[in-house]
Amino acid sequence: MSITAAREKFGVFLVRKGLRATSQRLAIFDAAFTLEEHFTADQLLDRARKLDDSVSRATIYRTLPIMTASALLREVDIGSGEKFYRPNRDGATTQVAQVVCVDCEKIFEISAPFMEWYSSTVSSKLGLTPASQRLQVSANCDVFRQSGACPRRG
């Protein structure tokens, strides 16, 4: 999905929710979609301010849930206290699992379509319907295992 197509989708989503496509919201959206790695709210604020210096931290925190609800942004919680975000560039609806380096907290993502199947199988055995599922794997970088230090740290 190109950023133009994604921005258009976001615009449609805003209208449907009765929200205005303000220049700040669009700057935040553009900033999020041009960040390559997983990012935090603060990193997004830095990037968005380069596009529109009227973007405030409050606007970031109000816009993130809107973008997540639009499914154009994914929220990733690795249990470190701070949430990470990543644009859903391919518009994928399949499940994604995270593999997190325990030393530098770099997040790798892998497609995990079996997760949905697994949760519905397990739930139906209990007579339940799954609402959501997630899988996270903690791992060490190869270099970390050999030298005790992660090259990405710092």
Ligand SMILES: [Zn+2]
């Ligand atoms: Zn690492």
